[in-house]
Amino acid sequence: MPDVTIVVATKDREHDLRRSLPHHTAPVIVVDNASADGTPQVAADAGARLVRLPRNLGAAARNVGVEQATTRYVAFADDDSWWAPGALDHATKVLDAHPRTALLAARVLVGDKGRLDPTSEAMAHSPLGRPEGLPGPAVLGYLACSIVMRRDAFLGVGGFSELLHFGGEEELLALDLAAAGWGQAYLPELVVHHHPAKQGRDARGRRRREVRNRLLTAWLRRPLPALVQEAVTSLRTPEGRRGAADAVRALPAVLGSRRQVPRAVAEARAALDGY
Structure with a gap:
């Protein structure tokens, strides 16, 4: 039996x-966030286990797959990424x-030329060092498509937040895992290939969501x-100001969840910001 599900x-x-699906070498569960195109059929034709949701849960759709x-162990992949063989x-x-x-967070190589993703570069030089018992540099942030982890640890901290939807949703998971006493490490020998499409991407909208989150x-x-x-940092750009306004509008939903x-853990997170 396999030890990991994607x-x-x-x-x-x-x-x-x-x-992307033909590149996967482990069993795959595709959780479809209420697609209106042929996405479900593509997943089914590729032999993946398909879970169709009645509405878009964003990143929290991954929770359904993990359950x-x-x-x-479970590994995450985006619809435009895959793990390297082995x-x-x-x-x-x-x-x-x-x-x-x-x-464990992997090294992400982008596009046909295999450009190193800036997040991977940052993790390789993590200021958190390598505490005893960790197999690599300690991290408190990563790209979701580059992580493989214990299923029970993920479910134990509640997985990804539906409130955050997509865009920087990984930080809350990282903080919750650290608060629960779990280690998280970067292993550059693990490789993920990421081929993001250039068309149909709303870069400004994504930056706005990331500020909000x-x-x-x-x-x-x-x-x-x-x-x-x-x-203070968010207010320096137009997208940041819009993201801050979005956060204020969402605040009533989380007032009692602090x-x-x-x-x-707070000091380790502050170290990533340099203060």
């Missing part, structure tokens, strides 16, 4: 799925050997001075 959350991306997986087999061996490590995550988990710093992380 979970892909998608919506209206039949072209990307048609390219349906029966393997000890990467997941190696990841399961590393996780087996490091029982307090919940999550950083502010909401700061409210939910970080000390108030960190929230103030994030707010749960500040332990001091050590």
Whole structure:
């Protein structure tokens, strides 16, 4: 039986799925966020297990896939990404050997030329060092398409937030895992290939969502001075100001959900910002 299941959350991306799904070497669960195109048929034709949702849950659709997986480990992929051959087999061996490590983040290579993603570059030079028991540099942020982790740890902290939808949803998961005492590490020998489409992307809209989600995550988990710093930074650009306004509008839904992380986790997160 396989040790890992790949979970892909998608919506209206039949072209990307048609390219990416044949590259997967582990069982795949595709969770469809109420697509209106041929995405479900592409997933079914590729032999993936298909879960169709009646509405768009955003990143939280991955939670549904993890719940349906029966393997000890789960890996995430976007509809335009895939894990390099052998990467997941190696990841399961590393996780087996490091029982307090919940999550491994891979090196992401972008496009046909294999350009190193800036997030991978940042993780390689993480200021958090390499605590004892971790197989690589400690991290508190990553790209969702580059992580493989323990299924029970993911479910234990509640997975991805439906409130955050998409765009920077990974930070809240990282903080919750760290608060629960789990280690998270970057392993550059694990490789993910990412081929994002250039058309149909709303870069400004994504930056706006990322600002919104950083502010909401700061409210939910970080000390108030960190929230103030994030707010000040967000106001420097038009997209940031719009994202801040979006966060304010969403704030009533999370007013009673604030749960500040332990001091050590807060200090580690602050180290990533250089203060």
